[in-house]
Amino acid sequence: MDEKVISQDISKEFYFKEGCYIIEQYNSPEDPSLSIARVRVEPGKKTRWHRLKDTIERYYILKGTGIMEVGAMPPKEVRPGDLVVIPPLCPQRIKNNGMEDLIFLAICTPRFESKNYEDIEDYAF
Secondary structure (H helix, E strand, C coil): CCCCCCCCCHHHCEEECCCEEEEEEEECCCCCCCEEEEEEECCCCECCCEEECCCEEEEEEEECCEEEEECCCCCEEECCCCEEEECCCCCEEEEECCCCCEEEEEEEECCCCHHHEEECCCCCC
């Protein structure tokens, strides 16, 4: 792997079926140990219940506020500077409860792969 600087490209943002917008800032088979995505949730919207197999995910909140639901924890308000740690197979979703976009980094180890994503919206908890 070579050293590099990767600039964010807003034009690469795409809508993901989970209910949010994503920019894959860094996700490469050349570096399978980590991926970083910029996630944006619009005001009043929430992501679908989901979980990741074989992946630890961390949300680092950059902008806005939200209500994080993860595992057995009671819902918790999150704001800029907060870090949420989500173990593998842990049910999760986040709601934007503010008036501006909720923006956070989703940092996955090992790197995010779509085969590890499971939508569990209809699963009874």
